[in-house]
Amino acid sequence: MRILYITPIIKGEGGVQKILSIKTNYFIDNFNYQIDILSKNDENDNLLFDYNKEIGFYDLSLKGNKISTLFQYKKQLQNCIKLVNPDCIIVCDFGLKGFLIPFLIHTKKPVIFEAHGSLYNESQYYKVTFFSKLAHNVKYLYRIFCAKRFDLFIALSKESLKEWNLKKGVVIPNSVAVNNNLVAPLISKKVIVVARHSYEKGIDRILQVWKIVSQKHKDWELEIYGTEDQSLQLKSLAEALTISDRVRFYEPVKDIENKYLDSAIYAMTSRSEGFPMVLLEAMSYGLPVVAFDCPIGPKSIIINNENGFLIPDGNIELFATKINELIEDVNLRKTIGIAAHKSMGKYNIDTIMKTWNELFTEILKNKKN
Numbered sequence: 613m614r615i616l617y618i619t620p621i622i623k624g625e626g627g628v629q630k631i632l633s634i635k636t637n638y639f640i641d642n643f644n645y646q647i648d649i650l651s652k653n654d655e656n657d658n659l660l661f662d663y664n665k666e667i668g669f670y671d672l673s674l675k676g677n678k679i680s681t682l683f684q685y686k687k688q689l690q691n692c693i694k695l696v697n698p699d700c701i702i703v704c705d706f707g708l709k710g711f712l713i714p715f716l717i718h719t720k721k722p723v724i725f726e727a728h729g730s731l732y733n734e735s736q737y738y739k740v741t742f743f744s745k746l747a748h749n750v751k752y753l754y755r756i757f758c759a760k761r762f763d764l765f766i767a768l769s770k771e772s773l774k775e776w777n778l779k780k781g782v783v784i785p786n787s788v789a790v791n792n793n794l795v796a797p798l799i800s801k802k803v804i805v806v807a808r809h810s811y812e813k814g815i816d817r818i819l820q821v822w823k824i825v826s827q828k829h830k831d832w833e834l835e836i837y838g839t840e841d842q843s844l845q846l847k848s849l850a851e852a853l854t855i856s857d858r859v860r861f862y863e864p865v866k867d868i869e870n871k872y873l874d875s876a877i878y879a880m881t882s883r884s885e886g887f888p889m890v891l892l893e894a895m896s897y898g899l900p901v902v903a904f905d906c907p908i909g910p911k912s913i914i915i916n917n918e919n920g921f922l923i924p925d926g927n928i929e930l931f932a933t934k935i936n937e938l939i940e941d942v943n944l945r946k947t948i949g950i951a952a953h954k955s956m957g958k959y960n961i962d963t964i965m966k967t968w969n970e971l972f973t974e975i976l977k978n979k980k981n
Contacts, residue, residue, distance in 0.1 A: 613639075613700075615636075615702060616649075617648070619704040622649060622661075623659055627786070632649070633659075637663065639968075641664070648670060652672035660864055701722070725762040727767050732752060734811065762780070765780055768887030769785060769887055771911060787959050787964035788893060794873060794897060795897060796875060796876070796898050800875060802834075803878070804878055806871075806890045807838050809839060809840055818879055820853070821932045828939075832939060873897055880901065884909075892959055898952060902938070905924055
């Protein structure tokens with residue numbers, strides 16, 4: 613079996629990059645697949661996550677204006693597919709060009725879209741006006757129109773698949789590959805956030821939450837791991853909120869599991885999510901989690917008041933109240949943490965990867981027939 617993955621970047625610290633490394637390594641080690649990855653601009657240097665040395669990396673080099681880069685994209689896609697000759701093509705690209713791939717390439721190979729975000733995902737803030745709302749609604753219709761042109765659409769949850777309302781849709785969630793014997797003791801005075809600095813991740817919202825929390829619990833710290841984006845001015849916001857001495861910003865680290873184990877609570881204040889890997893990981897290490905009920909990932913993982921807490925999206929005060937409750941009640945932290953840890957069993961990597969292997973086997977069988 614030979615699989616070609618098409619994705620914008622593999623160098624970053626995001627969930628897409630991490631799950632891609634986990635899946636591709638598993639396919640090679642356990643099913644003897646051949647894996648190739650097509651991404652842009654020499655992204656296979658200085659990777660945060662480990663990729664099997666047998667993977668073939670191919671680079672997209674796009675220069676010029678949007679029209680010229682689109683033609684370059686089309687040509688380079690076709691050249692790579694011809695060279696690799698994969699049995700199946702997986703697109704993990706939520707950009708406008710990624711959705712266009714069924715129209716840009718001519719192949720009899722099955723082309724599958726793997727959606728790692730909400731249909732309504734917005735990477736940047738925009739002021740809501742009549743015209744901006746109209747433009748974004750057109751973008752959502754564009755995404756759905758293009759998604760229907762793929763041979764198969766993979767959603768990470770039932771909730772996600774409902775957003776797209778596609779007939780050729782299958783649900784396969786992300787898997788979690790952690791040591792199930794390791795569980796955080798929940799005794800440190802730390803709340804952790806692991807997220808890239810972008811609008812949809814809502815780090816500005818956790819800073820607002822922390823302003824309220826730190827007024828009661830000055831001895832607790834908020835730790836945020838993610839590549840800094842100075843344009844968001846998050847450190848300046850922390851200073852304006854007078855919480856700089858109780859917030860720590862860190863660059864991404866490979867040993868993030870040790871940071872989970874040294875934390876007591878995980879917080880997610882995203883504006884939208886697909887099926888967040890960080891939530892799976894944090895819960896696997898027995899961290900109680902508090903998340904905004906944003907579109908659409910957290911509600912697919914968290915059962916409110918059982919294995920975590922879902923807060924109405926944007927309710928800063930209630931989010932802070934729940935964090936305060938977990939800080940003040942160690943038994944509540946441990947009860948929710950244990951439930952979170954146990955609930956991650958269904959995302960076992962062997963189970964999920966078996967589903968992928970069965971899917972690919974069935975696709976090839978249907979193609980031959």
